[in-house]
Amino acid sequence: MTVSSVLVVGGGIAGVSTVAELRKRGFVGDLTLLSADAFPYDRPPLSKEYLSGAKDLDSIALQAPEWYAEQRIDLLADALVEALDPDAGTVVLSDGRELSADRIVLATGGGSLWPDVERVVRELLDRPPAGMGIPRSTTGIHTLRSAEDADALRGVLLPGARLLVAGAGLIGAEVASTARKLGCEVVLVDPADPPIAAAVGTQVAKWLHSLHAVHGVETVTSTVEKLESTRAGVVAHIAGAASPRTFDAVLLAVGMVPDTTLAKAAGLEVDNGVVVDDQQVTSHPKVLAVGDCARRRGHRREEHWEAALLDGQRAAATILGIDAHAETAPWFWTDRYDLHVEVVGEMHEPDAEHETVVRGTLGEPPFAVFTLHGERLIGAVAVDDPAAAKAARRLIDRTADVRASDLADPTKSLRTLLRR
Numbered sequence: 001m002t003v004s005s006v007l008v009v010g011g012g013i014a015g016v017s018t019v020a021e022l023r024k025r026g027f028v029g030d031l032t033l034l035s036a037d038a039f040p041y042d043r044p045p046l047s048k049e050y051l052s053g054a055k056d057l058d059s060i061a062l063q064a065p066e067w068y069a070e071q072r073i074d075l076l077a078d079a080l081v082e083a084l085d086p087d088a089g090t091v092v093l094s095d096g097r098e099l100s101a102d103r104i105v106l107a108t109g110g111g112s113l114w115p116d117v118e119r120v121v122r123e124l125l126d127r128p129p130a131g132m133g134i135p136r137s138t139t140g141i142h143t144l145r146s147a148e149d150a151d152a153l154r155g156v157l158l159p160g161a162r163l164l165v166a167g168a169g170l171i172g173a174e175v176a177s178t179a180r181k182l183g184c185e186v187v188l189v190d191p192a193d194p195p196i197a198a199a200v201g202t203q204v205a206k207w208l209h210s211l212h213a214v215h216g217v218e219t220v221t222s223t224v225e226k227l228e229s230t231r232a233g234v235v236a237h238i239a240g241a242a243s244p245r246t247f248d249a250v251l252l253a254v255g256m257v258p259d260t261t262l263a264k265a266a267g268l269e270v271d272n273g274v275v276v277d278d279q280q281v282t283s284h285p286k287v288l289a290v291g292d293c294a295r296r297r298g299h300r301r302e303e304h305w306e307a308a309l310l311d312g313q314r315a316a317a318t319i320l321g322i323d324a325h326a327e328t329a330p331w332f333w334t335d336r337y338d339l340h341v342e343v344v345g346e347m348h349e350p351d352a353e354h355e356t357v358v359r360g361t362l363g364e365p366p367f368a369v370f371t372l373h374g375e376r377l378i379g380a381v382a383v384d385d386p387a388a389a390k391a392a393r394r395l396i397d398r399t400a401d402v403r404a405s406d407l408a409d410p411t412k413s414l415r416t417l418l419r420r
């Protein structure tokens with residue numbers, strides 16, 4: 001059946017990438033993008049330039065306002081979808097409007113994970129009525145997923161403010177770095193030592209974590225067990241600490257949960273994300289899912305910007321019945337303390353089959369660390385060295401054999417290894 005209309009739910013990078021790719025590759029039918037926000041904006045700056053105030057909301061828009069009309073994309077802003085009927089190919093908005101299309105793409109992203117401490121907080125807050133959530137401004141406890149979240153957090157990141165960050169993953173570390181720039185006193189708590197070792201390998205993870213102390217952040221290897229909102233601030237009980245400590249604000253940065261509400265209610269298969277096949281099609285042939293809300297069957301769920309973008313491109317190809325772009329090694333970046341870190345492929349700890357190779361000097365950017373499986377490059381972390389990340393990705397994609405000595409030699413251009 002020819003597809004003559006597509007409706008995309010969610011205006012993050014995955015949703016915008018889907019509609020952009022559909023037009024780019026020749027789709028001439030009706031295209032509707034439903035955004036719960038005032039306009040589609042980018043999320044990575046929320047812990048970086050937007051949080052520091054270096055960028056405003058307009059400057060993190062995913063597309064210029066006129067782009068949607070130029071591309072004949074019907075952008076419905078402040079449009080929250082409340083129900084999905086896959087068989088009928090319809091969605092119902094919170095204002096009661098019903099829209100239909102031949103294909104529906106779910107690009108609903110996710111929300112911040114609330115750890116167990118939430119329950120404690122809720123009990124202490126005069127027991128707000130169920131479903132009302134926790135008003136950020138009154139509790140001093142924050143999460144970070146939307147521009148509103150970032151606005152609320154920025155409002156308290158004043159010079160001298162005491163900030164507790166629970167979770168030293170990518171977002172927690174970025175916020176700690178931004179908050180220090182803004183002159184805050186920061187305590188960063190995480191039970192992992194070092195955090196993010198699985199993503200970047202233990203060597204790099206240790207060095208990255210040590211940068212917090214260098215920049216005046218107190219790191220604590222522990223867990224936040226309990227939070228109490230009091231007039232004096234948020235009182236945090238950190239496991240193993242002699243006494244509770246008081247902060248002006250707390251950021252819970254302990255992970256995200258995919259938003260699968262619509263899919264679940266519609267009876268689609270959901271298992272740690274909306275389950276999709278390699279073409280991004282869900283368990284219902286008329287519905288596709290992309291980005292942070294989706295998980296490809298047999299793969300782990302990705303939570304990175306480029307993975308969401310590529311999902312959108314793949315979904316567009318599926319809808320058009322054309323070939324998707326070739327698969328490429330996963331890539332993401334993170335920024336902290338004015339350092340730019342890129343990660344490609346999969347890092348692995350050294351063992352009988354895996355070797356770690358350092359190019360340059362670890363801890364003295366620019367440098368890169370590689371994981372070799374035999375003579376195959378499978379992963380790389382590049383700090384302030386985008387060219388190394390790019391070359392490493394090509395080497396991984398080509399499954400080319402490389403010598404550890406060549407990778408380690410900074411006088412040898414990685415590009416020449418590609419030509420072999």
Ligand SMILES: Cc1cc2nc3c(=O)[nH]c(=O)nc-3n(C[C@H](O)[C@H](O)[C@H](O)COP(=O)(O)OP(=O)(O)OC[C@H]3O[C@@H](n4cnc5c(N)ncnc54)[C@H](O)[C@@H]3O)c2cc1C
Nearest residue numbers: 010012013014036043044081108109291292303304305332
């Ligand atoms: C603070 C922060 C920093 C990050 N930094 C990096 C980074 O440095 N590098 C990196 O690679 N990745 C980073 N990421 C991750 C990256 O931003 C996400 O992977 C990416 O945003 C996922 O895109 P998405 O479109 O799937 O979801 P989202 O960006 O979450 O967008 C989903 C959209 O759908 C909307 N929506 C949800 N439900 C409905 C509904 N029922 N009706 C209508 N609309 C709905 C939501 O409001 C939202 O606008 C960061 C994420 C955050 C939060």
